[in-house]
Amino acid sequence: MSAEPLLEVSDLSVRFDTDEGPLQAVDRVSFTLAPREVLGIVGGSGCGKSVTCMSLVRLLPQTAAVTGSAVFDGVDLLALGPRRLRRVRGREISYIFQEPMTSLNPVFTVGDQIGEVVRRHLGLSRRAARQRAVELLQLVRIPAPERRVDEYPHQLSGGMRQRVMIAMALACDPKVLIADEPTTALDVTIQAGILDLMREIRERLGTAIVLVTHNLGVVADIADRVIVMYAGRKVEEAPAEELFAAPQHPYTVGLLGAIPRPGERQERLEEIPGRVPAAAAPLEHCVFADRCRFADETTRTQVPALRAVRRDHLVACFHPEADRAA
Amino acid sequence: MNDAAPALEVESLVKHFTSGRRIGSGGGTVHAVDDVSFSLRQGEMLGLVGESGSGKTTLANCVVRLHEPTSGSIRLHGRDITHLSRRDLRPLRRDLHMVFQDPYSSLNPRMTAGEIVGEPLRLHRLAGRKVRTGRVAEIFERVGLGPEHRFRYPHELSGGQRQRVGLARSLILNPSVLVADEPVSALDVSVQASILNLLRDLQRDMGFSCLFITHDLATVEFLCDRIAVMYLGKLVEVASRDEIFRDPEHPYTQALLSAALVPDPAEQRQRRRVVLEGDPPSPLDPPSGCRFRTRCPLHDLSAPDSDEIEPPLREVSPDHLVACHLSAPGSKTPRIADPPVTTPVTG
Numbered sequence: 001m002s003a004e005p006l007l008e009v010s011d012l013s014v015r016f017d018t019d020e021g022p023l024q025a026v027d028r029v030s031f032t033l034a035p036r037e038v039l040g041i042v043g044g045s046g047c048g049k050s051v052t053c054m055s056l057v058r059l060l061p062q063t064a065a066v067t068g069s070a071v072f073d074g075v076d077l078l079a080l081g082p083r084r085l086r087r088v089r090g091r092e093i094s095y096i097f098q099e100p101m102t103s104l105n106p107v108f109t110v111g112d113q114i115g116e117v118v119r120r121h122l123g124l125s126r127r128a129a130r131q132r133a134v135e136l137l138q139l140v141r142i143p144a145p146e147r148r149v150d151e152y153p154h155q156l157s158g159g160m161r162q163r164v165m166i167a168m169a170l171a172c173d174p175k176v177l178i179a180d181e182p183t184t185a186l187d188v189t190i191q192a193g194i195l196d197l198m199r200e201i202r203e204r205l206g207t208a209i210v211l212v213t214h215n216l217g218v219v220a221d222i223a224d225r226v227i228v229m230y231a232g233r234k235v236e237e238a239p240a241e242e243l244f245a246a247p248q249h250p251y252t253v254g255l256l257g258a259i260p261r262p263g264e265r266q267e268r269l270e271e272i273p274g275r276v277p278a279a280a281a282p283l284e285h286c287v288f289a290d291r292c293r294f295a296d297e298t299t300r301t302q303v304p305a306l307r308a309v310r311r312d313h314l315v316a317c318f319h320p321e322a323d324r325a326a
Numbered sequence: 327m328n329d330a331a332p333a334l335e336v337e338s339l340v341k342h343f344t345s346g347r348r349i350g351s352g353g354g355t356v357h358a359v360d361d362v363s364f365s366l367r368q369g370e371m372l373g374l375v376g377e378s379g380s381g382k383t384t385l386a387n388c389v390v391r392l393h394e395p396t397s398g399s400i401r402l403h404g405r406d407i408t409h410l411s412r413r414d415l416r417p418l419r420r421d422l423h424m425v426f427q428d429p430y431s432s433l434n435p436r437m438t439a440g441e442i443v444g445e446p447l448r449l450h451r452l453a454g455r456k457v458r459t460g461r462v463a464e465i466f467e468r469v470g471l472g473p474e475h476r477f478r479y480p481h482e483l484s485g486g487q488r489q490r491v492g493l494a495r496s497l498i499l500n501p502s503v504l505v506a507d508e509p510v511s512a513l514d515v516s517v518q519a520s521i522l523n524l525l526r527d528l529q530r531d532m533g534f535s536c537l538f539i540t541h542d543l544a545t546v547e548f549l550c551d552r553i554a555v556m557y558l559g560k561l562v563e564v565a566s567r568d569e570i571f572r573d574p575e576h577p578y579t580q581a582l583l584s585a586a587l588v589p590d591p592a593e594q595r596q597r598r599r600v601v602l603e604g605d606p607p608s609p610l611d612p613p614s615g616c617r618f619r620t621r622c623p624l625h626d627l628s629a630p631d632s633d634e635i636e637p638p639l640r641e642v643s644p645d646h647l648v649a650c651h652l653s654a655p656g657s658k659t660p661r662i663a664d665p666p667v668t669t670p671v672t673g
């Protein structure tokens with residue numbers, strides 16, 4: 001994946017102004033996305049996955065202060081005026097939200113909702129829009145699309161609703177699809193179908209996908225590269241196979257140890273003691289220090305910079321696995 | 327209590343809901359649980375898995391008598407509790423407890439964690455205030471909650487802490503049977519790990535029997551001795567954990583296991599998986615014959631039998647029950663997928 005990046009995010013930070021004071025949700029996160037690439041973003045609840053992605057398409061509320069840059073196709077998304085932003089959003093970069101039920105409007109048919117997107121962005125006529133909606137439903141493998149196009153969201157199963165969301169996101173042939181927990185609410189057999197669909201979309205349409213999930217199995221299935229986030233920071237980044245084979249950050253190691261592994265007879269699952277810190281401002285030490293068994297004076301007083309332990313494998317830790325093995 | 331009897335015996339249990347008319351649905355009968363029989367042995371962890379909507383929660387609710395079963399029977403330590411009145415049921419509630427899926431909505435927001443956990447003792451008039459406080463402190467420690475948590479309200483606790491409160495409440499009466507409906511599904515992996523470890527430790531120490539419901543196969547594999555698989559209101563397979571994971575028989579079980587994701591790209595990307603075509607049929611109008619036939623990759627091999635005759639759940643090898651026309655003692659269903667396995671990490 002050494003192609004020119006499609007999207008280049010640098011030093012992205014997000015701070016919320018809340019009733020209880022400021023909250024640093026994302027802290028100096030950088031990453032790139034190559035064409036046709038599936039980039040997984042994983043991490044525990046509240047680590048900043050959704051906020052990171054929403055900030056890219058400027059979907060955060062006014063209370064969010066966003067800094068850094070996100071260059072897409074030569075322009076900084078974070079500095080775009082409202083008109084150009086609208087053109088990019090939905091057309092070049094599409095977003096699938098974490099809760100599918102709340103993102104579909106219950107009073108309009110599936111066809112109306114997909115149609116509305118293509119009419120707005122592509123200026124299609126009512127008739128052409130409906131035709132396109134049927135094609136899209138077919139693309140996401142919904143059986144009997146001509147019939148389904150006139151149905152309402154509540155008439156569809158959870159898996160089908162998620163397919164409709166994907167169809168809607170693909171309506172304008174976006175270059176980037178950001179999917180936030182697209183399979184979390186679904187059961188395993190339906191999830192497998194959605195993952196196959198995303199793979200197929202990447203192959204056929206060449207769409208690059210940012211996939212947010214807390215499920216490491218999903219990442220193992222489909223991601224080319226993975227970013228691990230913890231408390232607003234990117235703590236590790238690696239090609240998927242390498243991340244699982246040779247995790248470097250103690251948090252990543254802990255996360256992998258915490259999931260039951262099929263086919264093994266484990267006596268105990270690994271626990272990560274302690275809690276995620278909530279910070280009002282960027283922490284000036286390692287975010288994982290108070291839960292880490294390798295923490296020391298350095299860890300508690302300095303921010304570990306991201307460094308490459310191998311080509312394409314970055315870790316923000318003073319004591320990565322690689323050092324211990326040596 | 328009859329010591330020789332299984333902790334729980336469910337026989338030919340049926341639960342139908344009569345649904346009212348709603349937009350797009352004509353009303354009718356929801357066949358949520360249809361003729362389900364199984365037993366939970368003493369001290370056993372039995373996992374119940376299956377697709378969303380297959381009837382797992384309904385079954386659990388019938389077992390703890392939150393739902394009135396349409397027909398069939400439930401025996402607790404040999405005693406028939408199917409038709410006991412609320413009053414007669416009351417003393418038995420001490421023996422049979424449920425942990426709910428959603429740790430938030432199942433806890434009373436106006437009570438402190440300590441009051442929530444101590445409430446069963448109070449309701450059953452089992453202990454005075456002082457003894458109660460002592461028991462609560464004990465169980466708090468057992469489930470890994472600090473004494474300071476006793477005075478917190480549910481909204482002041484994290485998801486994992488709330489789930490511990492729910493667990494403490496269920497265990498304070500020392501029940502002999504615990505029914506847990508997706509107790510960890512809403513939690514983060516690292517919190518999940520600590521609750522699963524805890525549940526296993528408590529079960530070993532206290533010796534209760536547990537019906538554990540989940541859609542996560544890796545979790546049941548970690549925790550359970552035996553596994554029951556449900557599809558559209560019916561049990562399709564019941565076997566020991568090792569049997570199910572090594573040698574799943576029913577085509578649905580095979581598909582389910584093949585869809586489980588192995589957290590290891592090297593393994594995961596090589597596996598043969600079957601993606602089930604189409605949507606699950608509506609429980610308002612389940613298919614005739616075999617309920618899985620509309621999505622079964624092996625349907626052709628069992629037709630026309632499977633279109634008309636419902637395959638009974640029968641023992642095909644010792645302690646291994648399967649409901650499929652292609653499975654019988656001495657003849658196995660064809661393998662259609664690879665079960666999930668990771669290569670053990672060495673060192």
Ligand SMILES: Nc1ncnc2c1ncn2[C@@H]1O[C@H](COP(=O)(O)OP(=O)(O)OP(=O)(O)O)[C@@H](O)[C@H]1O
Binds near residue numbers: 016023045052
């Ligand atoms: N609108 C908001 N106002 C204030 N704080 C917010 C807002 N949105 C998110 N946050 C906070 O920002 C942090 C990151 O949230 P985010 O939604 O990105 O987490 P996440 O990684 O997506 O978690 P999950 O896996 O639970 O979806 C959290 O602490 C969250 O409470």
Ligand SMILES: Nc1ncnc2c1ncn2[C@@H]1O[C@H](COP(=O)(O)OP(=O)(O)OP(=O)(O)O)[C@@H](O)[C@H]1O
Binds near residue numbers: 345
């Ligand atoms: N009170 C009710 N009235 C009508 N139908 C109901 C009722 N409760 C459940 N059902 C239906 O019964 C079927 C079984 O539901 P149940 O909640 O038991 O499934 P489940 O296996 O627990 O699913 P999940 O994995 O999604 O929790 C579903 O079709 C559901 O819609």
Ligand code: SF4
Binds near residue numbers: 578617649651
């Ligand atoms: S009876 Fe036939 S349709 Fe039913 S599960 Fe077996 S092979 Fe499939």
Ligand SMILES: [Mg+2]
Binds near residue numbers: 049050
């Ligand atoms: Mg999120």
Ligand SMILES: [Mg+2]
Binds near residue numbers: 382
């Ligand atoms: Mg349920």
